[in-house]
Amino acid sequence: MSPHTHIKRHLEGAFLFAVLLNFKHIYLYIAPAYGVYLLRSYCITGNNPDGSIRWRSFSILRFISLALIVCLVFAVSYGPFACMGQIPQVLSRLFPFKRGLCHAYWAPNFWALYNVMDKALSVIGVKLQLLDPTSVSAGSMTGGLVQEFQHRVLPSVSPMAALICTFISILPSVFCLWIKQQGPRGFLRCLVLCALSSFMFGWHVHEKAVLLAILPLSMLSVSSAKDAGIYLVLATAGHFSLLPLLFTAPELPIKIFLLMMFTVFSASSLKALYRKEGPLLNWLETLYLYGLVPLEIFCEIAYPLTPWLERLPFIPLLLTSVYCALGVGYAWLRLYIAVFTESAAVKKNQ
Template sequence: MDRGTRQSGDGGWFVTLAVGVSLMKCLLIPTYHSTDFEVHRNWLAITHSLPVSRWYYEATSEWTLDYPPFFAWFEYGLSYVARLFDPEMLKVENLNYASQETILFQRLSVILTDLLFIYAAKQCCRSIDGKTDRRDVLERPTFILSVLLLWNFGLLIVDHIHFQYNGFLSGIMLLSVARLFQKRHLESAFLFAVLLNFKHIYLYIAPAYGIYLLRSYCFTANNADGSLKWRSFSILRLFSLAVIVLFVFTVSFGPFVYMGQLPQVLSRLFPFKRGLCHAYWAPNFWALYNAADKVLSIIGVKMHLLDPAAIRTGSMTGGLVQEFEHSILPSVTPLATLICTLLSILPSVLRLWMRPRGPAGFLRCLVLCALGSFMFGWHVHEKAILLAILPLSILAVSSAKDAGIFLILATTGHLSLFPLLFTAQELPLKILLMAIFTVFSVGSLKALFRKEGRLLGCMETLYLWGLVPLELLCEIIYPLTLWQQHLPFIPLMLTSVYCALGVGYSWIRLYASVFTDPAAAHKKRQ
């Protein structure tokens, strides 16, 4: 089969996958939606009904506008289509408004903007090494990657049930990554700068972009041993990058700087008073820290080492963590989380600077930056795990070691999202969707790397199987017990702590792989 014929066939199955997942999203329109639905409806109303000067001051609803300006303009553009469905949704005073027309519009807006994600997924598939594409279509890296991205379980439930717009934002990120693989550095820099001005959570991965572009684009040549040739540093290329980034940020924040509102905008983007953890503990280091503090306080009281009256209690005991002080362990400040985050990503960034290893090295650093920020960041949302899972999907079809890490991270990270869908009618749906995605991931990656041996060790496999009884306990058994009335936070804490072990282990394994010589490992296999 020649190259043209193969690409034509690939286009056929990719379109089938894209259409299939889009139809699946349409079937999810009537499902439960979270408070994020009202968040975005309120932002539609704010941007449509009020002048720009009041966007970041409006506080009628508790769900104030707290995304960067590009996302505000995105909502503004959507609002002109929204008024064709139901103008009532665009009134700021109509809090918690959710007519059938409003639901239909907001669901369709997510589905249609996901077209950008579909395009980005196609570009990522074109960017990976296609040397092994001469096998059955179901075992091709491009086919497997297409399913891992287009049918990603986390995106399906977070965007199309829980309700958010992660799809098109992830599309911009993946398109930017694809452009780096295609050596279109300036376009990649432009896309990432635009992404930062849509949602500032992507600051997590900014160090990977900054170091890689400076190292691999601004330096036009290296010495034979891979060290830098400072004489080859291009001021013109650095200037080009700076102009692009400054242009994007000027367009985004310029109007608010002109109106003297930059401090107000920044206070909305970085609300440090929200507390160490989100309402449901993200499965990270601080979940383990919180659980340890809780266990130590209980043991201290039981052993009469502590006075129960002296134990500091807070919303933590209800599973809804906002601002609180730990009972036994030192309380954590935003500065402490920032230091921990910087220390967690520093080795990967330094490694990228010293030995870039091309786009694949950049991608590993990107995932490590995302995971480091997820593990140690302040007020991390559980949904932020997708920031690491999606780009890791690209590495998973290129390396057996990365495939094993992906299986652990994706499985634990996706199951940690289960508490977002807490209504009974969504229980069978989320279990079925995750089971299908997980079975495909394991089966397809095992088939792809069958010559490499086992992707997971015995203890890793045992840990993943442990998610099954955990889910049975938290979703079915525990709600039937009397403990549910007195200790309702236990299922959330168990899920968060158990999944935090898997996420942390994946982070450590990925770090170990960064400091292993892939070329040497490849020669050894040969």
């Protein structure tokens, strides 16, 4: 590929991602990865021998051309709304903070674990007579409604607190991508971590957003055995967490069959690809994935037969969300550990 063609591809990538972002603002999750990668690989025209930034090679012209393309796309999208004075209304619909910290069906992220911890502490507090029973509601957070609620024991989370947590969680991956040019694989890793960090700590995250991390991680899974193991955990837990979205009885055998077929195919294919490198999953990861089977049986078959269903209908969703949050959070930590380990190894070899 000629340098001229290479430059055109960067500009084309910036244009297409800007268009994508204006089609669906959920892609804001991965915008930091795209922004840093384009600045690093397009605006910085040279590197030091160790791969670090040569600041004198920063091209103002390239930066301006990149900024103009992105700004033009946004101008076309939001220009009509700006002319009619409707930008505040558009922003309020894009970022509806009044909907509360969590979606009606909790996404399997950090806040699901946080909510359960708060609920458990409030129950224990009442049992030990440390809290007034009248001050602890029946649990608006588990009512399956989209609304704001206050935590009873742990500090309540504001949109700004969720934003700060998200920013802190994506910062190391973006920093690694910026410090040294890492090529397509480094960009994909940063993209996955940005998507997963935003999913873990974002405000009012939809459960389907986990796909933003699973899909690019599937490409990394065929390049590294370590990434393949992380992918199996994340994909299985993430896809399992989406099963409650298909809630009618005729859909039950279909969704279970599709998940089993996909999981078995992924595991067998990756195992064959890395057959010389030993098992992709350790005993704890394997035990966790097998634990999804009794969980599904309990939530879909056993619990509906109990008298608790009418009084506590949210229990199956709560158990699914919390159990899957453990797997998603584990995959997020494993991915970050892999990034830091590889960075330390490269630095030591230099």
